[in-house]
Amino acid sequence: xxxxxxxxxxxxxxxxxxxxxxxxxxxxxxxxxxxxxxxxxxxxxxxxxxxxxxxxxxxxxxxxxxxxxxxxxxxxxxxxxxxxxxxxxxxxxxxxxxxxxxxxxxxxxxxx
Amino acid sequence: xxxxxxxxxxxxxxxxxxxxxxxxxxxxxxxxxxxxxxxxxxxxxxxxxxxxxxxxxxxxxxxxxxxxxxxxxxxxxxxxxxxxxxxxxxxxxxxxxxxxxxxxxxxxxxxxxx
Numbered sequence: 001x002x003x004x005x006x007x008x009x010x011x012x013x014x015x016x017x018x019x020x021x022x023x024x025x026x027x028x029x030x031x032x033x034x035x036x037x038x039x040x041x042x043x044x045x046x047x048x049x050x051x052x053x054x055x056x057x058x059x060x061x062x063x064x065x066x067x068x069x070x071x072x073x074x075x076x077x078x079x080x081x082x083x084x085x086x087x088x089x090x091x092x093x094x095x096x097x098x099x100x101x102x103x104x105x106x107x108x109x110x111x112x
Numbered sequence: 113x114x115x116x117x118x119x120x121x122x123x124x125x126x127x128x129x130x131x132x133x134x135x136x137x138x139x140x141x142x143x144x145x146x147x148x149x150x151x152x153x154x155x156x157x158x159x160x161x162x163x164x165x166x167x168x169x170x171x172x173x174x175x176x177x178x179x180x181x182x183x184x185x186x187x188x189x190x191x192x193x194x195x196x197x198x199x200x201x202x203x204x205x206x207x208x209x210x211x212x213x214x215x216x217x218x219x220x221x222x223x224x225x226x
Contacts, residue, residue, distance in 0.1 A: 004154075041198060043155075043216040056211045090154055097212055099204075100145060103154035 003027050004104040006091050012110045013081055020077045021107045023091030031055075032074040033092040033101065034066060043090070049074055050096055081111045118201055118217040126225050131188040133220040135201030136181075142204045144177055145214065146186050149198045158186075158199075191224045198222070 004025045013019055025032065033056075034046040048056035049068040063079040074091060091104040119134045135144070143162045147155040161168045161177045161184065168175045174187040188195055198221045202214040 041149075041219050043200065045213050045215070048211070048213065056213055092155075099143065099160050100157035101155075101214060102157070103147075105154045106152075 004091055004093055004102050006104040006107050008107060009105065010108050014112055015081055015083060017081050018079045019081060020075055021089055023074045023104055025072055025093040027093060027102060029093040029095055030071050031094050031096045032068065034076050035090040035092060037088045037090060083111050085109060086111045118220045120220060122221045124223040124225065125191055127191060127193055129191055131191050131222055133186045133199050135184045135217055137203045138182065139205060144184050145202045145204060146175060147200045147202060149200065155200065193224050193226045195224045196222060
């Protein structure tokens with residue numbers, strides 16, 4: 001069984017479109033994250049939720065809006081996509097303030 | 113910035129040799145973690161060392177932490193072709209706003225040649 005899953009795995013879309021990425025974890029964790037990995041493999045945190053509450057919101061454009069309907073799910077909606085949004089987006093989860101994070105397989109977003 | 117910096121950026125060795133990767137960081141931390149990322153895949157946690165620990169072992173992995181120098185090293189012994197991947201250190205600590213988060217370094221790309 002996949003611990004942290006993301007859909008879709010690949011997303012190719014035109015500039016200006018709106019798209020969503022979904023993440024689900026079946027580990028019983030209470031904290032979930034979105035990370036962005038750029039073309040140089042640099043991984044940067046975007047958002048963090050604990051028990052459905054937003055606790056970290058890095059300097060991310062307002063076009064990015066995360067939503068956590070419950071502890072096991074964290075979605076990311078992106079409005080008005082731009083070329084610079086092209087990257088791999090990773091979801092991760094862990095027990096609140098306890099060590100290792102478990103990562104999903106990533107969603108490769110390509111904006112044309 | 114809390115960001116870790118790995119060194120070297122790339123490392124190519126022969127199977128059976130040892131691989132050493134280093135990580136330096138700038139602020140105080142709760143722990144430091146190492147992750148591996150195979151090409152096109154997600155990150156996999158390898159090992160965590162707490163700020164009050166100096167050395168930790170897990171199988172063929174050995175991690176050291178020197179908080180006075182704000183540095184860590186990851187040693188992979190008797191490397192195998194399957195160890196080929198990118199390796200990231202990540203520091204776990206509190207930012208200026210009091211939020212706890214992992215901050216990743218830029219990674220070391222390890223190639224183990226058969």
